[in-house]
Amino acid sequence: MKIAVDGMGGDFAPQAIVEGAVLAAQQHNTSITLVGDEGRLERELDRLQAHALPITICHASEVVHMDEAPVMALRKKRFSSIRVAMELVRSGEAQAVVSAGNTGAALGAATMILRPLRGIDRPAIATLLPTQKGASILLDVGANVDCKSTQLFQFGIMGDVFAKCILDKPYPAVGLLAIGEEDTKGNDVTREAFLMLKQSDLNFIGNIEGKPFFHGVADVVVCDGFIGNVALKMCEGVAEMYGQALKTALTRTPWRRLAATLLRPALQDIRRRVDASEYGGAPLLGVNGTCIIGHGNSTPKAVKNAIHMAQRFLEERVTERIQEEVERNSDIQDASGARGRNIWRHIRSTMSFRGEREEEDEEVTSEP
Amino acid sequence: MKIAVDGMGGDFAPQAIVEGAVLAAQQHNTSITLVGDEGRLERELDRLQAHALPITICHASEVVHMDEAPVMALRKKRFSSIRVAMELVRSGEAQAVVSAGNTGAALGAATMILRPLRGIDRPAIATLLPTQKGASILLDVGANVDCKSTQLFQFGIMGDVFAKCILDKPYPAVGLLAIGEEDTKGNDVTREAFLMLKQSDLNFIGNIEGKPFFHGVADVVVCDGFIGNVALKMCEGVAEMYGQALKTALTRTPWRRLAATLLRPALQDIRRRVDASEYGGAPLLGVNGTCIIGHGNSTPKAVKNAIHMAQRFLEERVTERIQEEVERNSDIQDASGARGRNIWRHIRSTMSFRGEREEEDEEVTSEP
Structure with a gap:
């Protein structure tokens, strides 16, 4: 189990991010891959004398800054830390991403690279x-x-x-x-x-x-x-x-x-x-992979807690369980989708809703 | 200048309402018509020894209660205090309504009886x-x-x-x-x-x-x-x-x-x-007449402040000034409305928005 941490995202990156990663590795023995400028991340680890911890570095040459327009930045910066972190999850080298950087960029990269789960239209931030x-x-x-x-x-x-x-x-x-x-x-x-x-x-x-x-x-x-x-x-x-x-x-x-x-x-x-910062981050739910988004002004403690939340997500199999629950409730979505697509069925279902006469749609529409 | 006060609306009606009206009449010399059950309102005025103040009573036999469905209640209760109060403004016997009763009923009665101003689709609560x-x-x-x-x-x-x-x-x-x-x-x-x-x-x-x-x-x-x-x-x-x-x-x-x-x-x-309660109430803006809605749990002080707000609205000619401002800006609404109504104009305006080629709609759509 490995967590990819966007080392360059956030108002106090990379210092606060690396400190948070070090805390998580010390306290919960989490395996972490810091993604970002190799030289800078290395210097931070030196400063914290953290080379014995289960923390590795994956180089990414670019950064999406906090104030950049996310879609454009993601398109132009193919080697940005947030994109590279998501790619690590897609390829299976990591299982989760934690980023305190540009929220729109994290959302965009997760949607584009990890893709929404089957039966989920778009991910949501909780x-x-x-x-x-x-x-x-x-x-x-x-x-x-x-x-x-x-x-x-x-x-x-x-x-x-x-x-x-x-x-x-x-x-x-x-x-x-x-x-x-x-x-x-x-x-x-x-x-x-x-x-x-x-x-x-x-x-x-x-x-x-x-x-x-x-x-x-x-x-x-x-x-x-x-x-x-x-x-x-x-x-x-x-x-x-x-x-x-x-x-x-x-x-x-x-x-x-x-x-x-x-x-x-x-x-x-x-x-x-x-x-x-007690919670550390907000999960992006509904993509193929765990993704925790931290506040831009995350402190080391907030980063540590966000990493810990990612770890719990993996232990509890949150992504897999969401997929299972969506599938178990798929008939409700299908019925609603059909109502939207087929105007005649929609009209009939409205009638059955009012008069409760149509048996076909009754289950969907006759609830009070 | 007379303000119709819904004597029966609110969690602590009629006591808190009549006390608030008495405070307003004492402090600001406001002319008030209390609308509601004549006997009960009379008793409250007796209790407060307020018969020398410029407060009259207009009888209304029914009340829309706080938890009633507003539309249905208004239709059934033609002699409810909120309806009668609005009728006083429509007929010119009063210039403003203050109610701490059912908000939906006040909104519905104002829309139905006072009607929205020209150029205003629906009133809003501020x-x-x-x-x-x-x-x-x-x-x-x-x-x-x-x-x-x-x-x-x-x-x-x-x-x-x-x-x-x-x-x-x-x-x-x-x-x-x-x-x-x-x-x-x-x-x-x-x-x-x-x-x-x-x-x-x-x-x-x-x-x-x-x-x-x-x-x-x-x-x-x-x-x-x-x-x-x-x-x-x-x-x-x-x-x-x-x-x-x-x-x-x-x-x-x-x-x-x-x-x-x-x-x-x-x-x-x-x-x-x-x-x-410092502000006392929220005005319902955009109808032909002044209408201030108080919290259900209004205290006498809150009622007094709501009445004072109504008085300021009348002194400042708020309703008339809204009408003037809407008319002054009517070309903007017309242009937007035309876009909505005429699909061809709508498509053209979209094109001109993208390419800034169409002169006709340029003013409306080429703003950044």
Whole structure:
């Protein structure tokens, strides 16, 4: 089991990345291939006196920078570290990729080189968010804008497997992000996805509003990547604003500064609870291979945790289990696809939905 | 100038509503018509010894409850307080409606009875959110799912007028909620809205991501009602989670409780900064008349502030100014509408967008 780590991706690459890889190798004895500029990576390993660890280097002469347009950069830079890392997984020299670099480039390279799993339209980025009960998974958070209902359905399946693996929940509660809890709330796409999820063998608990998400009512919440990304970033913005307001309020007078000193452990507790680096990365689910994407500003600890997440993914066979679950639920997708393709069947199924007369489509459409 | 207040709408109606109306009449000398059950409203005014104030009662025998399906309830309850309040504005007996009741019912009644303004497809709900710089406006936050680009454009115009009135900004910065700052980021709808906003006479500053929203980079941020509602509720959820975490952390040991006591003013500062009742309500923009929707759990203070907001709307002629701005920018909408209606023009305009050859549509489509 070998994990390819994009040594050049991230705001603090290669230093933070190599340090994180060294920590992972020391603490979990993970076999790692650092991908990137050989000279620079070698110097970092020298600095950390890490040559005895199970870390090798695979040279890649180019880098996709954080602010580059991903598609163009991937096309031009055939020897970029992220492409070379993905190629290592495709050829079987590694089993997983971890990158804290340009997210669009990692997504593009994974889609292009590893390819989506059978029955998955496009991969999705899943993220763990803290809730009042612990943590819940939100996906997609940015890989797909304008999702179809089948994609939302696939996100549900992928999130379910992720939750089983990472949250240790045997039967995770899966919800659909919506603007009301009633079954009929939402737009056309979410209403169709609702019906599909309801028929699946997932533990689907229905529509979830934004506020109950943070009460932890669902383990997995599914949404369009546009909405997920906007919501995620807004939540980060609120958290940052609160942090700033607290900091300002607690340093205004000497008395407050004294009290704040007494409260430092309490404030650190809170920060730890909502600290993204505890999780380390967001998996890109639905491709042939494990792929964990870290924040651009990943610290060594975040990189270490992202590598550890990749390792758990491999041990738990997440990719294979997603493939199995998609296949087990393929009839639901097929029925929905047929509805989309065949207008006559679509009209009939709508009629059967209203009047519950047509037997053929009843299973698909007569669920409440 | 008279403001019709839905006396029966809200979790704490009629008590909290009548108290709020009394505060508004006392502090701002506002003329108010309380709409609802005459006997109950009369008793509340008795209790508050408020008969000398400029408050009258208009009887309405029915109530749309908080958990009722709005469309059905409005159809059945022709004498519900929210319908009667809207009728007062239509007939000119009042100029504005304030309701803390069922939001869907207020939206439905306003659309049905007051009707959208000329050139506005559907009204939108705007909300003020605290930011690191003060406050910014987000709209739509739930009135419309599946918005068209013309609607997003209209939201921009309406939000601009709202910001001029309520934030006292002569030339508010208007942004479009997106998943990246580059001009081309977004989905089909937001990309088209981007072009329309760019051509308008608004101070359009481009795409805004969720996190910079809370830095206060824009005064007005425009989005689809599904996204806006989900994002708003998730932000409320994060804020609540932080509040809970802080509370738990600060009460765990006697030392911490002592320190927290010293910090009470600081914590209250923060709470005040992010307190929704400071604003009191969210205006429903784009109908013939002023309409302010309060939170279901509105306190008397929140009701008073919502009434005060309605009064400012009337003084600042917000509805009339929205109508004027929509008319001034109507050529942009017409051009977009024509693209939608006429498939040939649409194809030509696409071609001219790619090749910039067609002169006719160039102004509309050749913007970057």
